[in-house]
Amino acid sequence: MADRIDLQEAARRLGVHYQTAYRWVREGRIPAVRVRGRYELEISDVDAYARERDAPSPATVRGSRREWGRSADRLLAALCDGDERTATDVVSRLHAQGESTLDVLSRVVAPAMAGIGDRWAAGELTVAHEHRASEVVSRLLVGIDQRRPGRPRGTVVVTAPPGEQHGLPVDMAAAVLREDGWNVELLGRDMPADALHGFVASIAPDLVVLTVTTPAAAAAADAISHDLSDAGHDVLVGEPGRTLSDLVQGARAVRAEQRRLLARRRGPQ
Ligand code: B12
Known part of the structure; x- marks a missing residue:
């Protein structure tokens, strides 16, 4: 137990509220074990997470932010218009260029859907437009959702x-x-x-x-x-x-x- 601390102590070391540390554990950002109903954390894991948070975020993007933004804008415009062909083109082109599903979804598709939500909240689009966009995205996902070969992680x-x-x-x-x-x-x-x-x-x-x-x-x-x-x-x-x-x-x-x-x-x- 010497190298282990409880959530209160981990929160203090991280300089955050107890609830925040609890959330990070629940989200799997910091490994923890449950001992008699209470979380225990390795000090080294807590310190490693603190260092990770302080470090500048690595440039994981192959394309520039502007290029991703342009693709997201094109997709949003196509989804607003119900233009499935262009929407498919935007996404499948990125996929064919070797961009990861993670990048395509988080940098292009999710922002475009957030744009649909904003326009719907502003009264610029109706629920029917939003449903149409959701259906198109649902079909797009089928095209890029791929199982990786080999032994699964779990x-x-x-x-x-x-x-x-x-x-x-x-x-x-x-x-x-x-x-x-x-x-x-x-x-x-x-x-x-x-x-x-x-x-x-x-x-x-x-x-x-x-x-x-x-x-x-x-x-x-x-x-x-x-x-x-x-x-x-x-x-x-x-x-x-x-x-x-x-x-x-x-x-x-x-x-x-x-x-x-x-x-x-x-x-x-
Ligand atoms: C499409 C849509 C709908 C469709 C959903 C259709 C479908 N097949 O999915 C329908 C019409 C059903 C719908 C209904 C409603 N919606 Co709606 N919807 C949206 C919209 C436009 C897009 C949602 C989407 O697909 N986003 C893309 C996803 C991928 O992004 P994301 O939500 O940020 O998800 C991220 C995380 O969840 C993360 N993630 C996913 N899983 C996991 C797991 C873990 C462990 C981790 C760490 C991360 C993670 O990855 C995602 C990408 O970054 C959003 C706008 C928006 N900003 O997202 C509004 C939005 C989510 N809806 C909203 C609302 C208010 C509603 C309704 C209450 C409307 C109403 N009055 O009936 C209902 C709620 C119904 C219900 N009880 O759930 C609000 C929510 C506000 C809030 N926080 O309360 C939003 C934000 C719109 C807005 N701007 O106000 N909606």
Whole structure:
């Protein structure tokens, strides 16, 4: 325990509120283990995360920010007009150029959908326009969602809590996790809690991912996440402001921690 600290101490070291540290643990950003219902964190993990947060973000983009922005604008315009051909062209061209599904979705498709939301909120588009755009994006996703060959990283259940009707973020989460080598069990949006618990108990996945867009869904996801955690499952909850990149990193962190615990349990070979 000497090298381990509790959440309060971790929050103090990170210079953040306890709730923030708790959220980071729940999202898999910092590995933690539960001992008698309380989280314990390795000091080295907490310090590594503090350094990571302080470091300037690496330039992961191959294209320039302006190019991504231009593609997102073109896609948004095509979605507003219901021009599926151009929308498909924007996305499949990037895909053909070798851009990752993660980049295409987080830098082009998600911003375009946010633009649809803004215009809808401003009364410039109706719900019918928004539905049309969602349907087009749904079909686009089918074209770029690819399973990576080879041994999967693990099995992940991807879904959204009851009441959460936003299905696209769930599909996008599934697509980036597949690209990152996960075997994805995609259950879609608005998943009843009991059925989810039963499903998770029956297949024992390595991870459960819940996507959340609205405050009501956040409360439902929290309750589900608590219950699943108590039953020994690892859960990541996505909420507004969290990105697909956070998801991929969080899922990797969970898997790394599981492997570390397994190796420790097995002891020196
Ligand atoms: C399309 C849409 C709908 C469609 C959904 C259709 C579909 N098949 O998905 C429909 C019509 C159903 C809908 C309904 C509603 N919607 Co709506 N919708 C949208 C819209 C325009 C796009 C959503 C989308 O696909 N975004 C793209 C996704 C991929 O981006 P994202 O949401 O940021 O998701 C990121 C994270 O979730 C992350 N992620 C995903 N999974 C995970 C997991 C983990 C662990 C992590 C770390 C990250 C992560 O990755 C994503 C990309 O960065 C948004 C606008 C917007 N800004 O997004 C509004 C929006 C989300 N809707 C909104 C609202 C208000 C509603 C309604 C309440 C409207 C109403 N009065 O009925 C209902 C709610 C229904 C319900 N109970 O869920 C608001 C939400 C505001 C809020 N926070 O409360 C928004 C933001 C619009 C706005 N500007 O006001 N909507």
